[in-house]
Amino acid sequence: MELGGAVTIFLALCLSCLLVLIAWKRMNKAGKLPPGPTPIPFLGNLLQVRTDATFQSFMKSKLREKYGPVFTVYMGPRPVVVLCGHEAVKEALVDQADEFSGRGELASIERNFQGHGVALANGERWRILRRFSLTILRDFGMGKRSIEERIQEEAGYLLEEFRKTKGAPIDPTFLLSRTVSNVISSVVFGSRFDYEDKQFLNLLRLINESFTEMSTPWAQLYDMYSGVMQYLPGRHNRVYYLIEKLKDFIASRVKINEASFDSQNPRDFIDCFLIKMHQDKNNPRTEFNLKNLVLTTLNLFFAGTETVSSTLRYGFLLLMKHPEVEARIHEEINQVIGPHRLPSVDDRVKMPYTDAVIHEIQRLVDIVPMGVPHNVVRDTQFRGYLLPKGTDVFPLLGSVLKDPKYFRYPDAFYPQHFLDEQGRFKKNEAFVPFSSGKRICLGEAMARMELFLYFTSILQNFSLRSLVPPGDIDINPKLSGFGNIPPTYELCLVAR
Numbered sequence: 001m002e003l004g005g006a007v008t009i010f011l012a013l014c015l016s017c018l019l020v021l022i023a024w025k026r027m028n029k030a031g032k033l034p035p036g037p038t039p040i041p042f043l044g045n046l047l048q049v050r051t052d053a054t055f056q057s058f059m060k061s062k063l064r065e066k067y068g069p070v071f072t073v074y075m076g077p078r079p080v081v082v083l084c085g086h087e088a089v090k091e092a093l094v095d096q097a098d099e100f101s102g103r104g105e106l107a108s109i110e111r112n113f114q115g116h117g118v119a120l121a122n123g124e125r126w127r128i129l130r131r132f133s134l135t136i137l138r139d140f141g142m143g144k145r146s147i148e149e150r151i152q153e154e155a156g157y158l159l160e161e162f163r164k165t166k167g168a169p170i171d172p173t174f175l176l177s178r179t180v181s182n183v184i185s186s187v188v189f190g191s192r193f194d195y196e197d198k199q200f201l202n203l204l205r206l207i208n209e210s211f212t213e214m215s216t217p218w219a220q221l222y223d224m225y226s227g228v229m230q231y232l233p234g235r236h237n238r239v240y241y242l243i244e245k246l247k248d249f250i251a252s253r254v255k256i257n258e259a260s261f262d263s264q265n266p267r268d269f270i271d272c273f274l275i276k277m278h279q280d281k282n283n284p285r286t287e288f289n290l291k292n293l294v295l296t297t298l299n300l301f302f303a304g305t306e307t308v309s310s311t312l313r314y315g316f317l318l319l320m321k322h323p324e325v326e327a328r329i330h331e332e333i334n335q336v337i338g339p340h341r342l343p344s345v346d347d348r349v350k351m352p353y354t355d356a357v358i359h360e361i362q363r364l365v366d367i368v369p370m371g372v373p374h375n376v377v378r379d380t381q382f383r384g385y386l387l388p389k390g391t392d393v394f395p396l397l398g399s400v401l402k403d404p405k406y407f408r409y410p411d412a413f414y415p416q417h418f419l420d421e422q423g424r425f426k427k428n429e430a431f432v433p434f435s436s437g438k439r440i441c442l443g444e445a446m447a448r449m450e451l452f453l454y455f456t457s458i459l460q461n462f463s464l465r466s467l468v469p470p471g472d473i474d475i476n477p478k479l480s481g482f483g484n485i486p487p488t489y490e491l492c493l494v495a496r
């Protein structure tokens, strides 16, 4: 390494040490943070937090045992208040919803978003973008073609693809993401993509890879030490370039929309946003600008694709490991829907077992185990502590979904968690895969509809066959970081 480079790194290290000390002093002075392991300068709590298993280090190490359900951990120089279990997360996100409604730092993608786009925005910007996005999703859902019809149509295309496999082994990853992504694509871009469209497949690879990259130890390390690492070359920069490519694609779609735009006939989310931009063009402080348009569309496209398709993919693996559960779903489909008509959302209330299985899949898959970081928007009293404005908070959704007080067998696949004695569907307040409070997932209604319609349509037409005996199926995630990434596998879809 050149001398100049070494000096820069040395100075950056010194600066970080100083920052951690200042942050620690300031926090202790301005507030009273929950207890936690003593950080060491620059490194913070690196010795206690494993970058290859961050969630597990919070849950399975001595941290929770020693400090209780609410503790402070230094992610590098940054203090983060960690919330474990249903009670602590609910007290924060629901009972003090306003205070905990800020978005915390997600360093691995902050360089791409810089506080723009609904998912990473804060304050008035976030409120405006969230209200707008929810309205448009609802309006398109109630428009000429409901979201339900869009999903049913897409499920039809997927079944055709599955039939073509004639029971041969396939990796379902991109067939599932193509079908799921087309549902949100029809809302944000006004049309679906052909399954053979190379550009579409490329976008899906970018999304899939970004989600995976965000869950690597590199990304976790970057989340801790972005202050220094943003100046260093290496694998941690990969996610930045992947997301920039996705941004470029969205920006090009915006240009296409602009060229054929008719304010009287908005075709999609982008057109609706463009209308707002035109209405606000003389307001220099408006949040309806190009940056928020591109990044909010990207949030919807990304979140609307990867979460649902990963859950389906993981769900099929769990069903193959538990063939008796698949058999009971088949039975319920035979009784309620039969072999001929399309499943509809109205069937859900008549299918408690299937509904319970889908809940159990989401609970165990736990797609975003640490939640998306929150932040307190003002000085906040919480359980006898004082969290200064701007403190980051990790609501560990995985710890709620596996809270032993609410689930009898937290680590097992046990659909009865969501069934009462009579076999009726039973709600559970600790079921929070979509989080809770003011930042609760904006696409929850769409996602729940998709999960039900895809699982039932596929299982109405096919049986799942594993290439290995059920007992040998490994259901541990391939990676566990920001997301729990399902293992790669192949399966056969045998026509029923």
Ligand code: HEM
Binding pocket: 118, 119, 120, 130, 184, 299, 300, 301, 303, 304, 305, 307, 308, 311, 367, 368, 371, 372, 373, 397, 433, 434, 435, 436, 438, 439, 440, 441, 442, 443, 444, 446, 447
């Ligand atoms: C199984 C499917 C899904 C799961 C498990 C899921 C989960 C989550 C979680 C945990 C959050 C963070 C909430 C928080 O900050 O506390 C979130 C936020 C978000 N989700 Fe989803 N999601 C799913 C599907 C979707 C879909 C289909 C869309 C798009 C239509 C979507 C769009 C968003 C957006 C835009 C946010 C940011 C909300 C905000 O910051 O105000 N999600 N989701």
